[in-house]
Amino acid sequence: MERFLILGGSGFIGTNVVEHLANTGKYEVLNIDHATPKNPQHNSLWKKVDICNAQQLKQAIHEFNPHYVLHLAARTDLMGKSVEEYSANTDGVEHLLQALDELPQLKRVVFTSSMLVCKVGYQPTHEQDYAPSTFYGESKVITEKIIRKHNPAYEWAIIRPTSIWGPWFGVPYANFFKMVLSRTYVNLGKHACTKTYGYIDNAIYQIMAIFSAEAKNIHQRMFYIGDYEPYNISDWAKEIGKEAGIFIPTVPFFLLRLAAWTGDMLSKIKIPFPMTSFRLGNMTTDNVIDTQATEAIAPNLPVSRREGIITTIEWLRNNK
Numbered sequence: 001m002e003r004f005l006i007l008g009g010s011g012f013i014g015t016n017v018v019e020h021l022a023n024t025g026k027y028e029v030l031n032i033d034h035a036t037p038k039n040p041q042h043n044s045l046w047k048k049v050d051i052c053n054a055q056q057l058k059q060a061i062h063e064f065n066p067h068y069v070l071h072l073a074a075r076t077d078l079m080g081k082s083v084e085e086y087s088a089n090t091d092g093v094e095h096l097l098q099a100l101d102e103l104p105q106l107k108r109v110v111f112t113s114s115m116l117v118c119k120v121g122y123q124p125t126h127e128q129d130y131a132p133s134t135f136y137g138e139s140k141v142i143t144e145k146i147i148r149k150h151n152p153a154y155e156w157a158i159i160r161p162t163s164i165w166g167p168w169f170g171v172p173y174a175n176f177f178k179m180v181l182s183r184t185y186v187n188l189g190k191h192a193c194t195k196t197y198g199y200i201d202n203a204i205y206q207i208m209a210i211f212s213a214e215a216k217n218i219h220q221r222m223f224y225i226g227d228y229e230p231y232n233i234s235d236w237a238k239e240i241g242k243e244a245g246i247f248i249p250t251v252p253f254f255l256l257r258l259a260a261w262t263g264d265m266l267s268k269i270k271i272p273f274p275m276t277s278f279r280l281g282n283m284t285t286d287n288v289i290d291t292q293a294t295e296a297i298a299p300n301l302p303v304s305r306r307e308g309i310i311t312t313i314e315w316l317r318n319n320k
Contacts, residue, residue: 003028005066007051007096008073008112009042010035013161015168016200017070017207018042030064032057033073038168051092058099068211069109071096074143076114078134086139093143097150108155110210111147114140115160115196115224120287127222144222157210157218162226162289166200166308167315172279173197177316179274180240180248187250188283192234196289198226199308202301209298223294227301230288236305243309256280 009018009031015038021029022045034050037043049060051073075088083090093111100106117140118124119133128148132138144158165173179185203225210218234248241248260280263273303311 001026001028002067003030003064005030005032005061005064005069007032007069007071009033010037010046011072011076012038012169013112013164013200013203014070014072015039015042016166016204017072018045020204020208027068030066032060051088051095054095054098057095058102061096061099062102065103065105067105067107069100069106070207070211071109071111074112074114075139076136078136080135080139083135083138083142086136089136089139090142090146093146097147097152100152100154103154106154108211108215109152109157110207111143111156111158113144113158113160113222115162115287115289117141117144117160120282121285123290148220151220155215155219157220158222159207159210160222160224161198161203162224163195163197164200164203164225165197166312169200169312174316175274176237177240177312180237180246181244181313181316183246184274185237185248186256187234187237187248188256189234189250189253191253191256191284192232193282193284193286194230194232195287196224196226196291197231197236199301199303199305201303201308202227205302206294206298209294213297217297221293223297224289224291225294226289226291227305228291228295229305231305233283239306240309240313243306243313 004021004027006014006017008014010033018029018031021027029045031042031046032049034048037046047060049056051057073092075086080086100109116132116134116137118131122131130141132141147158206225210223237248259275260277263276266273267276
């Protein structure tokens, strides 16, 4: 059996990838992560390793000697106060590249970046057109630049997941579903944004297509991961509500603005509140991503949005 290594397989996307690969029966699978797997059934496939520890990482990778590598390990929150706090995304990828260079059987590696290498609403003109607005996004710009400068000899590609959702997810989209299901979500009317989101099973299909495509079609290229039809967030909320038998009301926008200001003030004294100006801005700013390159190699997404909603609601109800 060929060996498939996932770095960061204890996270949301990683948990689903580990599940998919294990179920195929085609690969020997190993998850390297400093965190315990979200799914306890994956504990036997997990090795605790910190990607910031170069020697520990190198030893674990060389012992497994993979044929394929999916690099998902990263710090992904937006709370950092400097790019240096995201060393897993910068030093970590340096350590990984050094370890992978010495693997004789390595065939292909997919490195994960983020759509936030460009601020929400910005339309890049080419793959290396960057415009980050957060320290996290800046750290992922550095990730991509390190990979391209190193330019490994094996086949490689970079992916930028968009807004991925589904079983095993966390903030912010788990909260979005929970607000709809708890009847605390209200629609934004004409202010509602339209964005590129992606259901997790479709994301896995796209990632695996990158691993199986001809080298000439993926080598040294970047691919956005997400569903090909953008979602209007109000329509999405209504669809979730429909499957759960819940009506989603629309309220005047000034009330949402007032709630955002209230949240801003409460956040200064560290009191959690479901709405802030930052969150409202995200909910009202369009961000439609060009996924044509991904669609060319993965044209037939396996799961409809409605099917994804039904599965996700069921998962949430079973994992309260």
